[in-house]
Amino acid sequence: MTRKIIRRLNAAEKNFDTQLKQLLAWEAVANEQVEATVAEILQQVRSRGDAAVVEYTNRFDRRDLVVAEDFLLASLELDQALGRIGAEEREALEIAAQRVRSYHERQKQESWRYTEADGTVLGQQITPMERVGIYVPGGKASYPSSVLMNAIPAKVAGVDSVTMVVPAPQGEISDLVLAAAAIAGVDQVFTIGGAQAVAALAYGTETIDSVDKIVGPGNIFVASAKRAVFGHVAIDMIAGPSEILVICDGATDPDWIAMDLLSQAEHDEQAQSILLCPDSEFLDAVEASLLRQLEDLPRAEIATKSLLDRGALILVDSLEQALQISNGIAPEHLEVSVADPEPLLAQIRNAGAIFLGRYTAEALGDYCAGPNHVLPTSGTARFSSPLGVYDFQKRSSIIFCSPQGADQLGRVAATLARGEGLEAHARSAAFRVKK
């Protein structure tokens, strides 16, 4: 091997746990300067509404907006963008949207109720949120797939109104993003971004209705603004760098596995690609392939830094050990590239999305397989889930006591309330007890 492209670890070594911990270490750094700037923007938009949004947008996005109507995109423009993109891209977006919709339809939760012997009815009523805001980054990092992945679950949930905000630096905006919005059924688009867009969605302005939840990725100002408005509205997770963990038995084409690792590494320099395999010669072959395939990769510089800083090829003694390590890591993406992945599936405890078999490249899931590509990062798959329809639905408990049920339950409740020193609770329950 001529030059080092990725570190090698061995799970059998004594200090492996420490090395793994160092490899995974990543913590969002709070930036006080950013937080202060964001706090000021939130405050200004909250108190001055549209006027503040216009000012910040002109300043940060080099626009020449005069009035608020100037940042509202006419729905005609969405349709026009759909007409401008290539036929192949349009078809790909439509296939992806259809598959994402079809998968997410199965996540819909239904209301339920049951009646007890004494006539008391208990249940859970499911309702969609009323208004949802989707943040879409603008400029160079233009991701139409994110528009589909964020908007479609909200629409499937039955949200009344899905509002998209996307900055248009110097008035530029991606046709693919607008086309994806049209296909996903986004209800309105405002060409604003940054903390001012998050503030407008959270607090509302004269032109923009406040929403119940804000989802979608953004830069540090957007993430910081989402964190600040959390509680006032719901937000999705604050994502860390993207990661893939591949478990391979050593019999998949090493070029395939290397490219799967590279597809993660090309995202950004902090992205993390890890391979676990019981065959050290296979690890050699993947390392050689990484070097070779990096040569003509457009984003080679980013991928190289990602692999060097945060990547690892790890020798394990068995696939079982690999699964155990993987459960501890709780990866965002887990590829199980083995001959028969099915028996391993039941042992997977923590993972955002699981890609089974040699043919399931993570990239298929990123775009069009159907499941969502918004996934828990940085080990948070221990306690969180992919973005889904359930993120746009909410539940209300239902209790409807019959007189007989209220009599029985009232006695129990009165006893427990008095045990907690809450006499009005006890009396309120006791009123419904038969005398």
Add this chain to the structure above:
Amino acid sequence: MTRKIIRRLNAAEKNFDTQLKQLLAWEAVANEQVEATVAEILQQVRSRGDAAVVEYTNRFDRRDLVVAEDFLLASLELDQALGRIGAEEREALEIAAQRVRSYHERQKQESWRYTEADGTVLGQQITPMERVGIYVPGGKASYPSSVLMNAIPAKVAGVDSVTMVVPAPQGEISDLVLAAAAIAGVDQVFTIGGAQAVAALAYGTETIDSVDKIVGPGNIFVASAKRAVFGHVAIDMIAGPSEILVICDGATDPDWIAMDLLSQAEHDEQAQSILLCPDSEFLDAVEASLLRQLEDLPRAEIATKSLLDRGALILVDSLEQALQISNGIAPEHLEVSVADPEPLLAQIRNAGAIFLGRYTAEALGDYCAGPNHVLPTSGTARFSSPLGVYDFQKRSSIIFCSPQGADQLGRVAATLARGEGLEAHARSAAFRVKK
């Protein structure tokens, strides 16, 4: 009426919307001094583990702990507490636990999958979290019902280990709380509290395993600590003051409705009780009843301040208008005290728990009806749900492509990836496309 106990509003008045907005205004105040103290405690526990927990516990709870084992409660002590409480209280706790368990069993989500025509399998795998921590306040505010409501959904979800922390000021701890922990099946109990307990659960110590999620109510230090560790672990909501909104047709016994309002008002001075009714004479009767029933209420002082500061009797022109106002408020508890509540249910969009009919006092739901009493407050029912089994389960997407499926999807993914400038994604997908 001799003295004022609660404000009166009329939805027909011109400035009603403004008045309502003022009535509902409540925002958690960030306390920088508390946050700084909490940050120091988190840092100390994170770096020094048990030693720091022992020190803070001795200082804040006036204990004489020497080693970490001193704050571990032996499981025998739970059983002993169960033996010490009264037979009536024990039976009430057991009935409540059984009903809560039975309701929550219906919330369990199951894994699912489906196979497409070309053999590609898509699905969603549900797994429980591994370890969950429950914070239970100690001292005077001893709420065994909260132990049941927080622990049972976690156990029903299949969480491997449920750890309870409860402070024992001067060594004192409530038998009812310990008995409830025994009945709920809590796996271990540590007699620690405050930010130091939250830190121990979030980061782990030599004695305490770190958990994946922390739930349960606490004072401002606990709430601040939960907010600070959020992201590192999951947390439940940070609750605001408790509230009830009653919609009544004017034909329920006014004493019942008055006591329902009082049962909310007795919680704390910031609690909020609101009644909406189209019959102004009924509002008069409820007001008179409030004054009369307050007279011998043990917590009359708290309830009086709550009613005066935050309560309201609101005259509406119809039940439909009442529902519309209620949907805007998104109350934590919504009582619909009318002859036939069923037709109104479908119009309820935002509410934590819905209590239907004249016999369903909110207090029944607080203790033993079955649904959870941990509910979204301060209008957050617009986007959040009662605590439930789903809060302790998580989902992983499953994708298992057949060679034919990978061929089809690979083409679509490659097109979309190139549209986003991600060439390694495109190549990774294209490797699986038939040549």
